[in-house]
Amino acid sequence: MQKIKHYLNQTVVKIFLLLFVSFLISWVLSGFPFSDQALSQILFLKPFRTSGLLSPYVYSILILLGINVMLSVSLALLNGFCGLFTMGHAGFMAIGAYSSASFIMFAIPSSTPLLLKLIAAVLIGGSMSAIVGFVIGYSSLRLAGDYLGMVTLGFGEIIRIAILNIDAVGGARGMIDIPQFTNLFSVMFVSALIVLIVKRIRESRFGRTMFAIKENEIAAQMMGINPTKIKVQAFVFSSFMAGMAGALFAHSEGYLSTQTFTFVKSFEIIAMNVIGGLGSISGAIVGGALLTVLPEGFRVLQDFTGIDLRMIIYALTITLIMIFLPQGLMGSKNGNVKEFKWLK
Amino acid sequence: MAQMTSTITTTTSNQPLLKLDNMSLYFGGVRANHQVTFSMGEGLLYGLIGPNGAGKSTIFNVITGLYTPTSGDVFFQGESIKGRPSYELAKRGIGRTFQNIRLFKELTVLENVMTSFFHQTPGGYGSALFRTDFYSANEKIVREKSLELLELMGLIDNAEEKAQSLPYGKQRKLEMARALGLNPTLLLLDEPAAGLNPSETKELTNLIAKIQKTKKISVLLIEHDMKLVMEICEKIFVLDYGTLIAEGGAAEIQSNPRVIEAYLGVED
Missing domain, CATH: 1.20.5 (Single alpha-helices involved in coiled-coils or other helix-helix interfaces)
Structure with a gap:
């Protein structure tokens, strides 16, 4: 045993x-398909949207949910662990998405097996994003608090507008005909992997150090910790994971537009963290899932009421959560969700 | 007493552990420290006293690298540490506590102490992510050492509590435990007894003396509780308006007219 x-x-x-x-x-x-074709669809990552228990609509929401969970958990590393209030996370996602899409479309032959393509896409997206994350992190970490937020917000927009002006990736028209090979299997696996990575970091001495820096930077320095070094490392990890999420996003929709990666998306990722509870991984997961499902799940209401109520319900839910659970759903103050303790 | 100081310098190595050489620190026109010169030997307990605003905590901040002196120099183990970053000095063995407690409140008591072992632990992110045997072994060592320190400070029962939920006196002890985790050669204690009642102060006094003896470290403590200072400090430095006005043993300090003047003032 x-x-x-x-x-x-x-x-x-x-x-x-x-x-x-x-x-x-x-x-x-x-x-439960048993045919060779169906099994290979799952394993070899061909998107299937017609058969199965799920309607194509629910299927695509599940994929979006997985991607949002990845983004939310990766931001938790910066926002929740290190206390770095960054507002440019959509920028990292954009870099991941565009770099992996252009790599797959322009750099490798289209006959490459899908599995290899997927691995390449995720790694290229993550690495490109991590490089930019390193540069941004290194150059902006002299700032703290709101100022860091402002600068990262600016960086996020710079990235977006820079991409908007590259004609090779479609510019304002957007990038079309991107090979689609993200399926539920790959999204689920990568998001689980990201959760595992962040959880391990949290439980290691690096996680303790990140929390120490968040709580009291001067005291952390007195413990022999170089805060800038740890923060840059967190930036690199976080942007790497956001880039992976972006890559999977690019190959699920098959279409990319810079409009997806505005600061509104960044705020949405922050909101996922805040609603779930800053600094908690389970919170980031729940927040990411909730903010994906809420605006979509109430679409059915329209059939009964005739008017679109979902955005009202969405806003109302968030407001109520913030009034009654200001620490977030899984925040440290309401440690009543014991089932998720192992997730931190 | 003069004899005692001479034995200190001969018994320890020929260079002092810490030396402030004409150290001055100005904030614009404010003179926080002015030409302070003193040195500390190894393995002794020193006190730093003075009226409020005399510049005691500024000296701590200079020694730990939070402030860079305007002029003069600071030597630690014979090497100038002027302008070195705080974390580097902490790695070299300068541990400190704070006047206003600075704990990592959201972490548990045990985790607080474990943070001080950060730079002493080998292995990078790779070993942490793959959770290798090497990583687990190191983590276990750190855990055991931290628990030992908690045991020493009498905090072992609170190990799994959040640091912010501790009562005030225990928070002060936790700060000391955390500083000891660095394995310091020099420990700076900024008002360790502030806010403690007489019996707690007594207990703490004994604890400081015991730790200093068993771990053979040098301690420099700022304290307003004169009973504590006179009881355990082998040598006392007195600051007033940023300058050093006296140094010596307890009896010497108590009879020094300049010290009495600084604390009580003089009759016209």
Whole structure:
């Protein structure tokens, strides 16, 4: 028993477990297909939107949910752990999305197997974003608090407008005909992987250090911690993961427009964190899921009422949560959700 | 007493652990410290006293690198530390506590102490992400060492509580435990007994003396509780208006006319 537990704790085993579970769930949701073609659709990442238990609409919402969870959890590393109030997260997502889309479309032959394409897309998107994250993090970390927010907001918009002016990626028309190979399986696996990474960072000495810097930077320095170094590292990790989310986003829609990556998107990611509870990973997940489902889930109401109530309900829910649970749904002050303690 | 100071300099290595050399610090026209010169040997307990606003905490901030002196120099283990960043000095072995408690409130008591082992722990993000055996072993060592420190400070029962939920006296002790985690050669305590009642102060006094003896570290403490200072400090520095007006043993300080003047004033 002890031995089994030991092996289950091995990281490689865990990753395979995540792969298997993601596959199982996508298999179940696509209606237990047994044909070779259907199985290969799940495994080899061909988007399938017609068969299965889910309607194409619900399927696409689930994919968006996974991507939003990735973004929210990656921002938790900066906003929640280090206390860095950054407002340009959509910029990192944009870099991931555009760089991976152009890499797949222009740099490698279209006959490349889909699985390889997916891995390349996620890694290229993440790395490009991490490089930019390093530059932005390094240059803006002299600032703190609101000023850092302003500067990162500016950087986010600069990234967006720079992309808007590159004709090769479509400019204002947007980028079209991007190969679509993001499916539920890949989104679920990557988001689980991101949650695992952030959770491990949180539990390690690096996570403790990040919290220490958030709580009291001077005291942290007196503990022999170089705050700038840790913050830049957090920036790199966070932007890498946001870039991965962006890459998956690019290959799920098949169409990219810079309008998706405005500061409104950045604020949405911050809102996911705040509603879930700053500094908690489970909160970032719940917040990301809630803010994806809320505006979509109430579309059905329109059939009964005739008017579009969903945005009103969306706004009202957020307001009520903030009034009655100012620490967020999973915030540290309402530690009543014991089931999620292991997730931190 | 003069004899005692001479033995200090001969028994310890020929260079002092900490030396302030004509150190001055001005904030614009405000003279926070003016030409302060003193040195500390290894393994002794020193006191730094003076009326409010005499510049005691500024000296701590200079020693820990939060402020850079306007003129003069600071030497630690024979090397100038002027203008060095705080975290580097902490790594070299200068630990401190704060007058206004600066704990990591959201972290648990144990995690607070564990943060001070950060730079002493090997292994990067890779080992933490893959949770290698190497990583787990190190994490375990840090955990045990931290628990030892909590045991020493009498905080072992509160290990899993959040730091902010501790009562005031225990928060002060936790700050000390955290500073000790650095394995310091020099420990700076900024008003360790502030806000404690007499019995707590007594307990703390004994604890400081005990830690200093067992760990063989140098302690410099700022304190307004004269009983505590006179009882445990082997040598006392007195500051007034940013300048050093006296130094010596407890009896010497108590009879020094300039010290009495600084604290009580003089009759016209």
